[in-house]
Amino acid sequence: MDNTGTKVKRDTKKGKRLHKKRILLVALVALASSVLIHNLTQFSNHRAASIHQSQIKLGAFEVIEPTIKYGFVLDTFQVDKKLVNENEFISDILTAYKVDYMDIEYMVKEYKDIFDVRTLRAGKPYTVLTADTTSSADYFIYEPSVYNYIVFDFKNKTVKNVERPIETRIETASGIIETSLWNTMVDNGLSYGLTAKMEDALAWSVDFHYIQKDDRFKLIYERHYIDGEPVGVGEIKGAYYKNYDNEYYAFYFENERHNGFYDLEARPMKKAFLKSPVKYSRISSGYNLRRFHPILKRRKAHLGTDYAAPRGTPIRAVADGVVVRKGYTKGNGNFIKIKHDKVYQTQYLHMNSFAKGVNTGVHVKQGQTIGYVGSTGLATGPHVCFRFWKNGKQVNHLRENLPPPEPMPEADIPKFNIIRDSVKLELDKIQFKSFKSVVKKQEVTRDSTLTTNP
Ligand SMILES: [Zn+2]
Structure with missing residues (x-):
């Protein structure tokens, strides 16, 4: 059941390109037909309905279809489904099912590349299958995520990682x-x-x-x-x-x-430029040459755009560039200035902290996190004061006609x-x-x- 169907498999680093190509193909096929989306939905409803029909009445006899999970017919086993407890090791779980300690040790070592037992997490589900309850358990199945599960096979002393097939619907x-x-x-x-x-x-x-x-x-x-x-x-x-x-x-x-x-x-x-340095923020104060300053209590041109966001929200570089200044001043607080090309530079003020590795001289990509929202320097609350420089002058970036991207x-x-x-x-x-x-x-x-x- 787990490896069947014409389903698109999950991303793995190696398989990602293949996966994307498949998705593209799926999308092309799906969209070429104007009715296919409809059909897909109907197909999936149909499929969902058939899954629940595990018990079918045939005359006087009740035919019970076998319960198949993890590739096993569960009806032939005693099935124990539990959650990993706090501070519980794999050996704690398995020795309770009479599994030989030496076997556990051998399998953990031999298959550490397939499953690292140190990644066992409290709260995650596992299932133990035992064919003969007077004897030791046959299989231990651990589910680290919805995408895969790990099977310890004590008869054959093997461990395998099974990726669940992902179905992609449009x-x-x-x-x-x-x-x-x-x-x-x-x-x-x-x-x-x-x-x-x-x-x-x-x-x-x-x-x-x-x-x-x-x-x-x-x-x-x-x-x-x-x-x-x-x-x-x-x-x-x-x-x-x-x-x-x-x-x-x-x-x-x-x-x-x-x-x-x-x-x-x-x-x-x-x-070429992102519209704002912070996602899900709001403009709390725009570029304004005659703004009344809330702390200084006098008119002072506001040559930036303030984006209010919760403290710690990531601040993104709005375009590719090189960090030309990183520092602290009384007014700016923690700030970074990025040079994008001969014409444009951007500056980000009042940061709570800087992102790791973002130092003067470092090249940053568009959208890369360079720091986190704070209220250092002259600021009433957590926000980024975003300043946009064109040929050495501060301008309102929302009014600029910025260069077009590569066609x-x-x-x-x-x-x-x-x-x-x-x-x-x-x-x-x-x-x-x-x-x-x-x-x-x-x-x-x-x-x-x-x-x-x-
Ligand atoms: Zn500002």
Whole structure:
């Protein structure tokens, strides 16, 4: 049961490229047909139903189908299913089942590359199978995650790691913003993981700090299932977002040379600069030449943009570059300055602490964590004061026309267009789901996507 089916197997470092190629293939096949998503869903419902039919009545006789798990017919064993206790070692568990201590020691040593017994964790489930209860146990099965399990076979003195087959289904989601993106996703039963992936797909065209009531979105994405249970979100294949009268599409495209999200005209969604240095933050004070300073109690130009976020939130480099300054001043607190090219530099103030290894002269990548939100220096609360320098002058980065990213090579565009057309067709078919959510005070304060100026 565990190794059957035409299922997409789990990522392993080696198999990841193959896995991605398979997913791409699955996606292509799925999206080429306008009815397949429907069929897939029906197929999965059908499959789920058949799993529960383990008892089938045939006339007067009740035919009980065998219970098969971990590749064993469990009915022929005494099955003990338990959780690992605090400070419990594998030898503690197994000697209680009369397993020979020398055998345990031999298997632990011989198969330490397959399973390191020091990784046994309290609270994780295990199953012991014993064919003859007057004798020692036959198998010990430990489940470190939903993705795999470890089988100790005491008859053959072997240990193996079994990866559970992952089924990837293509699913859709949609929503209309009532209060915040986060609340809308929760109201629609969508996960934090999917919200984050949607933000990643659209982050360069939609400024999630300025989303509004009645904004709407649609998504086509991969969802991973094990034994019919959802275990995680895969790649977003296509995303749509509408705010005011602006519509944005993002399509995932990948080949040997590059991968990422592209718009309707095959332009990369990713820009040379991220819109903000902190995810899920809000702008607490914008770039303002005539701002009244809350601590100094006088007018002083605010040449940066303040992003309020909880203390310890990661601060990201908005573009590739080299750290040119790292230090502390009374006003700035802990700060970092990055040089991106001849024209642009960015600066991040009031950090609680710096990220490991980010020192002067070090090269950083776009999106890399360089430090953590704090309130060191002249600051009333935890935030990042983000400063954007162009040719040595501080400018409002939200008003800048920043350089465009590298375009997709001409040769790839026909292939992209095929994917774009099929994904767009599916996106356009999705009906919006609207939820009138009961807004609780608590949820509103937790909301970090609305923009307010205190
Ligand atoms: Zn500031």
